[in-house]
Amino acid sequence: MKTILVTGHCGYTGQELVKLLLKENYKVIGIDTMWYGKSKIKDKNLVNIKLDLREIGKLKKMKFDTVIHLANIANDPSVELNETLSWNVNVLATFNLLNYALSCNAKQIIFASSGSVYGIKKEKKVTEKLSLLPISIYNKTKMVAESVLLSKKNKIKIHCIRPATVCGLSDRMRYDVSVNMLTYQAVKKKKITVFGGTQIRPNIHIKDLSRIYLHFIKNKSKIDSGCFNAGFENLSIKAIAEKIAKKTKCKIVIKKNYNDPRSYRLSSEKLLKTGFEQKYNVDFAIDELIKNLLESNIKISPKNFNVKWLKKIIKHNRKY
Numbered sequence: 001m002k003t004i005l006v007t008g009h010c011g012y013t014g015q016e017l018v019k020l021l022l023k024e025n026y027k028v029i030g031i032d033t034m035w036y037g038k039s040k041i042k043d044k045n046l047v048n049i050k051l052d053l054r055e056i057g058k059l060k061k062m063k064f065d066t067v068i069h070l071a072n073i074a075n076d077p078s079v080e081l082n083e084t085l086s087w088n089v090n091v092l093a094t095f096n097l098l099n100y101a102l103s104c105n106a107k108q109i110i111f112a113s114s115g116s117v118y119g120i121k122k123e124k125k126v127t128e129k130l131s132l133l134p135i136s137i138y139n140k141t142k143m144v145a146e147s148v149l150l151s152k153k154n155k156i157k158i159h160c161i162r163p164a165t166v167c168g169l170s171d172r173m174r175y176d177v178s179v180n181m182l183t184y185q186a187v188k189k190k191k192i193t194v195f196g197g198t199q200i201r202p203n204i205h206i207k208d209l210s211r212i213y214l215h216f217i218k219n220k221s222k223i224d225s226g227c228f229n230a231g232f233e234n235l236s237i238k239a240i241a242e243k244i245a246k247k248t249k250c251k252i253v254i255k256k257n258y259n260d261p262r263s264y265r266l267s268s269e270k271l272l273k274t275g276f277e278q279k280y281n282v283d284f285a286i287d288e289l290i291k292n293l294l295e296s297n298i299k300i301s302p303k304n305f306n307v308k309w310l311k312k313i314i315k316h317n318r319k320y
């Protein structure tokens with residue numbers, strides 16, 4: 001049985017990924033500060049370690065084949081709450097994790113970078129060959145962390161995945177990502193508010209993203225080290241809102257003033273050439289989200305919005 005070390009395993013994408021890895025008979029060691037809560041998954045093949053990645057030096061050597069590195073301050077506004085903390089977690093801790101993985105003789109690191117490293121791009125096909133012009137600090141930390149990891153590609157296989165905005169259900173929900181947030185507004189507030197709306201954003205379903213991480217584990221020796229876009233539907237925010245409004249029969253309010261100009265389309269041809277096939281889409285995510293929001297009595301809390309919750313953590317804990 002192969003062992004995978006997953007950092008940030010209690011997070012939105014981590015929880016869905018861990019379920020898939022366990023189903024595929026991997027043993028999982030998860031490391032997380034558990035800022036947004038513990039793992040909801042109980043399984044004899046899952047080891048939960050509560051640890052801040054900045055203190056990875058405290059961890060004894062373990063045996064694992066692959067690291068999937070998800071633990072980051074994971075969006076633009078959260079990163080801006082405390083820049084020093086963000087660089088330390090997103091870059092310095094990534095460097096320390098790389099050295100730890102090398103000292104444990106791991107064979108591969110898969111890094112959750114971000115499709116937003118490209119910044120604003122007019123090109124119809126944003127491929128990995130285009131220059132990176134990250135416009136937020138979050139995007140800059142991702143770009144630098146990729147370089148740090150790739151500097152050791154002669155010693156360990158490095159696969160940097162650049163996911164589009166993720167959508168769909170997870171045991172730890174985020175309602176601060178576009179499709180999830182707009183669907184939440186439609187169902188709970190009966191009104192969708194769109195800021196700008198013409199910005200084009202690529203999307204990826206959370207189940208497909210987990211399948212991509214698995215695909216890279218299974219094909220690690222066949223796929224060269226490098227960066228891979230992972231997004232399939234390039235849609236304007238307004239087009240996403242219209243899809244949701246049609247399904248929920250709610251109204252859309254467009255606000256002309258907005259402070260998030262990021263706009264880009266991802267081309268995932270390089271990923272598709274490695275043999276990966278997309279299975280889920282934005283419509284699937286909207287349908288499952290509507291059903292879940294209508295049927296479940298889950299309470300939505302500030303924990304479902306990263307920046308709101310992190311603000312509280314940083315304010316009440318001097319360590320951050």
Ligand SMILES: NC(=O)c1ccc[n+]([C@@H]2O[C@H](COP(=O)([O-])OP(=O)(O)OC[C@H]3O[C@@H](n4cnc5c(N)ncnc54)[C@H](O)[C@@H]3O)[C@@H](O)[C@H]2O)c1
Pocket residue numbers: 007008009010011012013014031032033034035036051052053054069070071072073074075089093112113114115162163164165166167174177306
């Ligand atoms: N969700 C998206 O749309 C999206 C898109 C592109 C890239 N990504 C990237 O994917 C990764 C996972 O995103 P997510 O949506 O699951 O985010 P998330 O915030 O739900 O999960 C991140 C997890 O990492 C943990 N964590 C943060 N700092 C840590 C530290 N110093 N030590 C240990 N654990 C720490 C948090 O407690 C959390 O459980 C992130 O790196 C993010 O930047 C996400």
